Amino acid sequence: MLAEKVIIVFGMGPAGLFLARQLNKENKIIYGIGKPDDIGRYSNVLKGYYATETMDGVEEAINEISKQENRRIGGYICSDQYLTMFLEENPNLFKSIDMSEPGAEVFELIFDKERLINYCEKIGVQFPAIYSGKDIGCNSVEYPIAAKPNIKRGHSPLKKITVINNQRELTSFLNEATNAGYKIDEILFQKYINGDNRWEYGYGGYFKNGTPITEVFFVQARQYPQGVSCYTIEIVDELLRNEIRNATTRFLREIKYTGFLQFDLKQDELTRKIYVLDINPRPWGSISILTPKCVDISVFREKKDMGKRCCWHFPLKEAASFRNKKNVSYKECGKIGHGSNVIDLFDKEDVKPFLAQPVVAIKKVRIKLKMHKKRN
Numbered sequence: 120m121l122a123e124k125v126i127i128v129f130g131m132g133p134a135g136l137f138l139a140r141q142l143n144k145e146n147k148i149i150y151g152i153g154k155p156d157d158i159g160r161y162s163n164v165l166k167g168y169y170a171t172e173t174m175d176g177v178e179e180a181i182n183e184i185s186k187q188e189n190r191r192i193g194g195y196i197c198s199d200q201y202l203t204m205f206l207e208e209n210p211n212l213f214k215s216i217d218m219s220e221p222g223a224e225v226f227e228l229i230f231d232k233e234r235l236i237n238y239c240e241k242i243g244v245q246f247p248a249i250y251s252g253k254d255i256g257c258n259s260v261e262y263p264i265a266a267k268p269n270i271k272r273g274h275s276p277l278k279k280i281t282v283i284n285n286q287r288e289l290t291s292f293l294n295e296a297t298n299a300g301y302k303i304d305e306i307l308f309q310k311y312i313n314g315d316n317r318w319e320y321g322y323g324g325y326f327k328n329g330t331p332i333t334e335v336f337f338v339q340a341r342q343y344p345q346g347v348s349c350y351t352i353e354i355v356d357e358l359l360r361n362e363i364r365n366a367t368t369r370f371l372r373e374i375k376y377t378g379f380l381q382f383d384l385k386q387d388e389l390t391r392k393i394y395v396l397d398i399n400p401r402p403w404g405s406i407s408i409l410t411p412k413c414v415d416i417s418v419f420r421e422k423k424d425m426g427k428r429c430c431w432h433f434p435l436k437e438a439a440s441f442r443n444k445k446n447v448s449y450k451e452c453g454k455i456g457h458g459s460n461v462i463d464l465f466d467k468e469d470v471k472p473f474l475a476q477p478v479v480a481i482k483k484v485r486i487k488l489k490m491h492k493k494r495n
Contacts, residue, residue, distance in 0.1 A: 129201040193217040313389050333412055339405075
């Protein structure tokens with residue numbers, strides 16, 4: 120945990136909100152910087168909130184907080200949007216405030232997906248095969264493939280993940296991407312791993328020098344849209360946990376990772392081989408699945424694993440998740456496992472963010488409609 124008394128959380132969506140609540144347990148003075156429609160802005164654990172999505176606005180907010188507090192400031196990034204902004208527009212920000220968890224060098228490594236995958240291959244961490252722009256242009260690929268926009272700012276007009284099954288679908292996707300303003304080198308093309316979402320796992324937590332302080336393994340059973348979990352089931356089977364550890368531990372230990380981290384993984388339903396799909400160097404969207412582990416002690420402190428399963432829900436997205444055909448049915452989810460339920464955002468000591476969800480949902484719809492009108 121950062122030593123500074125004053126902490127800024129960059130990005131106050133569900134991940135930032137969870138982190139702010141954990142920092143409050145450690146008696147930190149917490150400020151939030153995020154989007155106008157970030158749900159965490161309504162939390163009572165924040166001393167102040169600054170709504171800005173520009174580098175100038177962020178710098179102005181930091182200066183104002185510095186003047187108010189008159190002491191050194193620490194920061195945690197909880198949104199790809201702010202991570203991208205800092206790396207591309209003002210890397211010196213990592214020196215002006217303490218963001219040593221995990222630090223600028225690690226952020227830079229994980230931000231560059233091709234560099235990350237090449238690094239992981241050298242240390243024995245397996246990603247699905249990547250197809251270059253040349254491979255795509257010549258149609259030298261083995262279908263199905265997964266296409267992922269590698270732009271992490273604002274609202275992407277493309278899906279987070281698009282599964283492409285043949286050349287006709289590839290041509291259609293490339294046309295859609297071009298119309299949305301994407302270049303081919305701004306999209307990551309990978310071999311698609313077989314299986315529905317019962318085979319898609321997550322592993323994350325808070326780590327210190329590569330060792331987990333608080334960790335959780337889970338099945339990303341229901342997602343909407345694909346790539347964004349709305350119902351996860353904690354994994355308590357030790358054999359599967361060890362398989363996931365074997366697929367991820369080398370990365371954590373090789374760079375002596377300190378901070379929050381989450382792996383997206385998938386097990387091929389035919390070969391049973393586990394691949395890393397993505398690595399997120401920050402608190403992730405469904406991180407509040409850790410809530411039952413952090414009742415009496417914060418996420419930053421070591422605790423004994425009680426071996427009890429938890430199921431995490433995001434009800435608003437769950438309501439629309441029937442549209443994703445790769446999701447596991449609730450009947451099948453019950454066979455994977457039952458456990459205590461965690462409802463995202465809810466905290467009886469800080470209820471306003473949970474109650475504000477309808478208001479925030481309306482704001483998000485308005486923003487998307489404005490963007491759609493601009494594109495047309």
